Amino acid sequence: MEPTKSDNGDVLHEFFPFFKVYKDGRVERMMPMEKLKVPPSEDAEVRSKDVTISTEPAVLARVFAPRGTGPAERLPVLIYIHGGGFSIGSAFHRVYHEYVSLLMARARVVAVSVEYRLAPENPIPACYDDAWAATRWALGHADGNGPDPWLNEHGDFGRVYITGDSAGANICHNVAVRAGWAGLPAGVRIAGMALVHPYFGGTDDDKMWLYMCPENGGLADPRLKPPPEDLARVGCEKVLVFVAQKDHLRGRGLWYREELKRSGWGGSVEVVEHEGESHVFHILKPQCDKALDLKDKLVDFLRGNAVGKA
Template sequence: MEPTKANSGDVLHEFFPFFKVYKDGRVERLMPMEKLKVPPSEDAEVRSKDVTISSEPVVSARVFMPCWPGPTERLPVLIYIHGGGFSIGSAFHRGHHEYVSWLVAKAHVVAVLIEYRLAPENPIPACYDDACTATQWALGHANGNGPDQWLNKHADFGRVYISGDSAGANISHNVLVRIGRTGFPAGVTIAGVAMVHPYFGGTDDDRMWLYLCPENSGLADPRLKPPPEDLARIGCEKVLVFLAERDHLRGRGLWYYEELKKSGWGGTVQIMEHEGESHVFHLLKPHCDKALDLKDKLVTFFKGT
């Protein structure tokens, strides 16, 4: 039943602009996005397909590859995790599908765009668990004997990049920390991590994160506010952090950059900021000059140049 004036008082929790939770348990998303989903596709430059990674719980991904790699050509691997406040969005939405397709075509990489379970129906840490499962599935092809032939034949696991926007950047960090505790598979090198407008606590959004993650250690939870020991073990060679001047998360991205430099981590970190722009503007205005600049810088990063 759609909410009306008569039952609007039955709202138990509201986190604008993401969702409302009603007393009867119903969740109403304030940015319904189901109609924005698109199937995998093939054009002159990029082809994509959907894969099921786990059936219980259901974890899936969309895999992208340039249409015409050489028969023995090995391409860098991009593992991408979408944002959306841990509660909206999908690997199958048009915006992220077109964004990753563009990166694949320009950077000439194989990409795995991860679909994870959304909160609040699936409380955190479901998103972290699913992203780790999907990342480990992708990296499991490093021996050339995985279930996906695109990755077996064309992925260079000595050049793996992980990227995400907003909540997806937070999840990317946590995936690196969790997998890094046990070690990456033989033959895998995490060449870099690119975080676009990352969320790492310290804003009004924290109230929502704490609600979505019932078992937490408060505002100092290491998944929300990474401690130095976690920053030091992210296990990659370089990090690129994007900020937007008018983004309410700008300060936390800057905080992550500064804390990473102080943590004892041995890689190199770079920061880039776009003046006059707001949160995830590159997805909302993908063809504007600054969005194209952001994407061009990502391509350069993924090419290792």
């Protein structure tokens, strides 16, 4: 792609919805997140803390647990992966902190919200590698001897769920594929994966993904457009896909459902669509009726219940 000129005359390598990259390598984000980050919190229902998964590379996570958990009470384990076009967002962002807190309290799960490294400073596949490292770290508590006492004491690793939105949903799929290929530790079962408005290529966003992933396989890259052999190895038992009628990614969510069925994967997949809504509306306006409906259905899924149609 040819360089373009910014208003101040600097030469840009690229221009994308979430960031600009200048000729000197400087990255300017259109939606900076730093000022919107919040520390872990303690309240009447939820406690949270930050943990270090690894230092080289630096991978962090925020762990959530409900209060009032009995000493022998075991709860499902949720791995949450935030969205943001692989380049913005954070597990520590106020919106995601509050969203995961609410899911955790309503569904009564122990949650691990992944703080993966962002592109373009950390080119893809850093986000996939970090999410996989955090998932392996969480699942490493299945024998009760992991580094985090909350997961050791209260995690039921026979009921693990993975969920995320937009780019985070794409990363969730890639984590589930790695789980299918690599296998899971003894006693671990990934019961389900929920993908909210997932990104699987096929839109103008592909140019940004290819830029952020310098070593790529083009538009057929399996991380962008999952092939049948990867879909057949998705390492969970059921999948729930949320789509929104006005979302430019709607068609790719429906495509994923059909391709997953055709691949020979042995689980069950369901789609829930919200009419009249756009991409990640549940994050942008979390108190609207349909965002509350999405949340209710996701809570039901995490509880192992059947999910009704929107």
